[in-house]
Amino acid sequence: MTLGNWFALLVALVVAAEVVRALRHRAVRQERWRRFFRLRTTSWGLGILTFLLAVALAAPLLAPFDPNRQLDIVHLTNRPPSSTFLLGTDPLSRDVWSRLVYGTRVSLGIGALGALVAVALGDGLPFAALVVAIGLTSWFGTSRLVRAEVLSLRQRDFVVAARALGAGSSRVIVRHVLPNAAAPIIVSAALGVGNVLLLEAALSFLGIGVPPPDASWGNMIADGMPSIYTAPWSTFFPGLAISLVVMSLNGVADGVRDALDPREAP
Amino acid sequence: MTAPGSLLVEVRDLVKHYPGERSWFGLGAPRAPVRAVDGVSFTIASGRTLGLVGESGSGKTTVGRTMLRLQEPTSGKVLFEGNDVFGLDAARLRALRRKMQIVFQDPYSSLNPRMTVEETLREPLEIHRLNGAVSALLDEVGLDAAFAKRYPHELSGGQRQRVGIARALSVEPRFIVCDEPVSALDVSVQAQVLNLLADLQAKRRLTYLFIAHDLAVVRHIADDVAVMYLGKIVEHAPAAEIYAQPRHPYTTALLSAVPEPNPRASKQRIVLTGDMPSPAHPPPGCPFHPRCPHPKKSERCRTEPPPLRPITSGHLAACHYAAEPM
Amino acid sequence: MSVLLRVRDLKTYFVTEHGKGTARAVDEVSFDLYPGETLGIVGESGCGKTVTSLSILRLVPEPPGHILPGSLVEFDGRNLLALSAPELRAVRGNQIAMIFQEPMTSLNPVFTVGDQIAEAAIIHQHLSRRAARARAIEMLRLVGIPDPDERVDHYPHQLSGGMRQRVMIAMALICHPKVLIADEPTTALDVTIQAQILELLDRLQQELGMAVLLITHDLGVVAGHADRVVVMYAGRVVETATTEALFEHPTHPYTEGLLAAVPRIDARRARLQAIPGQVPAATAWPPGCRFHPRCPYAWDKCVAQEPPLLETGEGNAAGHTARCWLVTEPERRAPKR
Numbered sequence: 001m002t003l004g005n006w007f008a009l010l011v012a013l014v015v016a017a018e019v020v021r022a023l024r025h026r027a028v029r030q031e032r033w034r035r036f037f038r039l040r041t042t043s044w045g046l047g048i049l050t051f052l053l054a055v056a057l058a059a060p061l062l063a064p065f066d067p068n069r070q071l072d073i074v075h076l077t078n079r080p081p082s083s084t085f086l087l088g089t090d091p092l093s094r095d096v097w098s099r100l101v102y103g104t105r106v107s108l109g110i111g112a113l114g115a116l117v118a119v120a121l122g123d124g125l126p127f128a129a130l131v132v133a134i135g136l137t138s139w140f141g142t143s144r145l146v147r148a149e150v151l152s153l154r155q156r157d158f159v160v161a162a163r164a165l166g167a168g169s170s171r172v173i174v175r176h177v178l179p180n181a182a183a184p185i186i187v188s189a190a191l192g193v194g195n196v197l198l199l200e201a202a203l204s205f206l207g208i209g210v211p212p213p214d215a216s217w218g219n220m221i222a223d224g225m226p227s228i229y230t231a232p233w234s235t236f237f238p239g240l241a242i243s244l245v246v247m248s249l250n251g252v253a254d255g256v257r258d259a260l261d262p263r264e265a266p
Numbered sequence: 267m268t269a270p271g272s273l274l275v276e277v278r279d280l281v282k283h284y285p286g287e288r289s290w291f292g293l294g295a296p297r298a299p300v301r302a303v304d305g306v307s308f309t310i311a312s313g314r315t316l317g318l319v320g321e322s323g324s325g326k327t328t329v330g331r332t333m334l335r336l337q338e339p340t341s342g343k344v345l346f347e348g349n350d351v352f353g354l355d356a357a358r359l360r361a362l363r364r365k366m367q368i369v370f371q372d373p374y375s376s377l378n379p380r381m382t383v384e385e386t387l388r389e390p391l392e393i394h395r396l397n398g399a400v401s402a403l404l405d406e407v408g409l410d411a412a413f414a415k416r417y418p419h420e421l422s423g424g425q426r427q428r429v430g431i432a433r434a435l436s437v438e439p440r441f442i443v444c445d446e447p448v449s450a451l452d453v454s455v456q457a458q459v460l461n462l463l464a465d466l467q468a469k470r471r472l473t474y475l476f477i478a479h480d481l482a483v484v485r486h487i488a489d490d491v492a493v494m495y496l497g498k499i500v501e502h503a504p505a506a507e508i509y510a511q512p513r514h515p516y517t518t519a520l521l522s523a524v525p526e527p528n529p530r531a532s533k534q535r536i537v538l539t540g541d542m543p544s545p546a547h548p549p550p551g552c553p554f555h556p557r558c559p560h561p562k563k564s565e566r567c568r569t570e571p572p573p574l575r576p577i578t579s580g581h582l583a584a585c586h587y588a589a590e591p592m
Numbered sequence: 593m594s595v596l597l598r599v600r601d602l603k604t605y606f607v608t609e610h611g612k613g614t615a616r617a618v619d620e621v622s623f624d625l626y627p628g629e630t631l632g633i634v635g636e637s638g639c640g641k642t643v644t645s646l647s648i649l650r651l652v653p654e655p656p657g658h659i660l661p662g663s664l665v666e667f668d669g670r671n672l673l674a675l676s677a678p679e680l681r682a683v684r685g686n687q688i689a690m691i692f693q694e695p696m697t698s699l700n701p702v703f704t705v706g707d708q709i710a711e712a713a714i715i716h717q718h719l720s721r722r723a724a725r726a727r728a729i730e731m732l733r734l735v736g737i738p739d740p741d742e743r744v745d746h747y748p749h750q751l752s753g754g755m756r757q758r759v760m761i762a763m764a765l766i767c768h769p770k771v772l773i774a775d776e777p778t779t780a781l782d783v784t785i786q787a788q789i790l791e792l793l794d795r796l797q798q799e800l801g802m803a804v805l806l807i808t809h810d811l812g813v814v815a816g817h818a819d820r821v822v823v824m825y826a827g828r829v830v831e832t833a834t835t836e837a838l839f840e841h842p843t844h845p846y847t848e849g850l851l852a853a854v855p856r857i858d859a860r861r862a863r864l865q866a867i868p869g870q871v872p873a874a875t876a877w878p879p880g881c882r883f884h885p886r887c888p889y890a891w892d893k894c895v896a897q898e899p900p901l902l903e904t905g906e907g908n909a910a911g912h913t914a915r916c917w918l919v920t921e922p923e924r925r926a927p928k929r
Contacts, residue, residue, distance in 0.1 A: 157376035160336055161430075165390040165437060166363035175389070179380045262380060262417040321782035422870045423637075452636035452809065457853035457866035464863070479783065482857040486864060509857070523787035524857045525812030529835045531858070537791050538784045541752040 008061035016051035036259035045251025056104040063098035068213040078231035090234040091227045099215035106216040149181040183257040190253035274312040280342035298546045302328040304497035315474040317488030324494040326477045330443040367434035371446035373426035377418040384414035390436045403432040424455035441473045493517045496553040503581040513583035515560040518592045562587045597625040603660040604647045615874035617643040619827035630804040632818030638871045639824040641807050686716040689764035693776035699748040705759045706744035713766050731762035754785035775807045826882035833912040843904045843914035845887045
């Protein structure tokens, strides 16, 4: 790790903390933001996700080594964490920290994309696309949830009342159906992102995920598995990162749910 | 504008059947259709209230919603000020919806939980580009202007029901379907809302279809009463008449089943046996015959459906023995 | 006659979320239930009648609920609130049984009605499965279900609402309890089915000689089926009387107002008399008499000091009490507005 790397890391941390602080400041005035920050886990989750986003964007500044380069396959395999190799090296003598930093890009990207696909699918894409999506992303649960929510809301009296008042279908959907369906969908989507990360890890473990030598958190675990007893760091840190993201998303999802629901007193 | 007392709404032979679901994942034969409304006709004069009474499964709610075209009918006609409601295109239907409104039973499900009272009341004004003041609407239903900023969960059942009424009033309708508007309310609040509906009717010259299961409530608001059983009207008469001399044995039984808040009321209670049959399989002949306590019940009741016919002037009943009521 | 169930100073409070304070749902409620009688507890939503009935068998969820020390529910010489869990279970469903408002949700959808009826007999009377099934069929016949030999193997979804409520009653009565608590037993039913169920309860009470605690919001149901009535408002008992005395000489202004607000089938009134305002929140009952903000007679004494339950001496009926200062100053019963 160079001094520049440490400095960049510090900047990323400061940026994340500042973003959270600024948003919490808005919460003083706006009730919706107040409800969002009702739980402490939401602030932590938001901070961690912002930090990871900053890491993904600034990966070249944070990584001391080329993440795909085998530094010295004879002497530098499975090195424990040190001041040079912050999180150690993997069985192929690559720097775990650098791979983790670059892997953030791949893993967060896959998660976000997957979430979008699934939520959109709930509202009616062709069947073929659905089958493909299920096969690729296992998003069936969220899609079904969207559909069930929309169907049950359509029966509610306030939706009938809006139609009786002459509201067109777009107004009914935008003002009455979606805001009421949003909370469960967002919570489920957030959990789904976690699922996609885990799925990607599982696929990589089977050798059909992100192709080597590019790093994703999933294939880092797969690569580190053979020496998990001698060099646990090369599996432990990507695993920790996945857990952090899943927990952070849960925290943020809880916040979004509260923000959307006026029944939650701040 | 229609003159008071002239015909405002006419329902002609309205039928609403829900298709039976197919068994075996959509591959088997469809089940029998549910005959929710099975040939209902009535008229309501301008400024009057028709009470539509029945137990759950009688089809009374479906009548109200189909009349407003919130559900498409299977067949039949609804004329509003002479216009065929089911024949209108989208634009004219939207214009008509200003004149025909609905108030719901459940004050918890009838308001969007994510909209403030003000947003709820402003929406119909936006849709129809009307200039109306939310505060005036709130005032008219007896709510303080401060309620505008509240969400539904911050209101009591009675207050929500007032907001629901204000929403219906916002587009200045002539006709309101009141679908069990007080059934979910406590007695003391129920009286407040009934009085409010009566006051609004007088002030705005409204016409009501008042759907209810409670004959005592209907007595206080309706000019005429129609009683439904299994998708059909079995009796229809001016209120004073139907309470004094019911002609259909079902009406008689309904009246006698209402628990009266008077321990000395020594009325004979007619307790009907059995349950209402499923509207998917109505009995042949008179739909009421399996539960009918009429002493004259005969083979004719089991085979020949009695038509809804005038017994005395303005008093219709669908019973072969309506001339000799219980 | 000796008291069968004695409730004294029952206080059940709820801790609300987000620190909005303590909801005093039931606040010093006292009444007696005598063998063989029907005692009606009447009130509107939020008055505490259901929490009272749940507290008797300690069925209030704890937390957030909490029955305060000093409360007494005496049955058979024992304070039910002080019993150990196994002792209490021996009372529940055996000597004191309960039926609820929602026959749809109070039955378990995955067991046959026969299994559910027999369960109490197996638990409390240690009957064999075969004997319990025979008892279940006998009970189904008793509650007027046709073809009980067949119905015993049906699942709840195969029955109508009225039939389910009959099954609930069969379940409750299989051990021949001394007390039946019926919490709004007919509220979810249509009026013709309600008449059937109320008639059935009357008949069973006579045949089995049990006492019934009838919880309801419907003054009509009370008038036709209760011997005595307890009227509740805002967590308090506000009036107790025999049914006849209550309807003839309603003393508390709340009782009076309720009776005037009920639409009557026997006579059309030009206008219903509504009680103005709303029931206050259980976290902030008004000071003094809890009804005073809605009372047409209230004067400064009502704001300052809550009246105790006072003997009315009305219509020479002993045991007619009302929590109202009008009992001591009857000349004030001329309304101010």
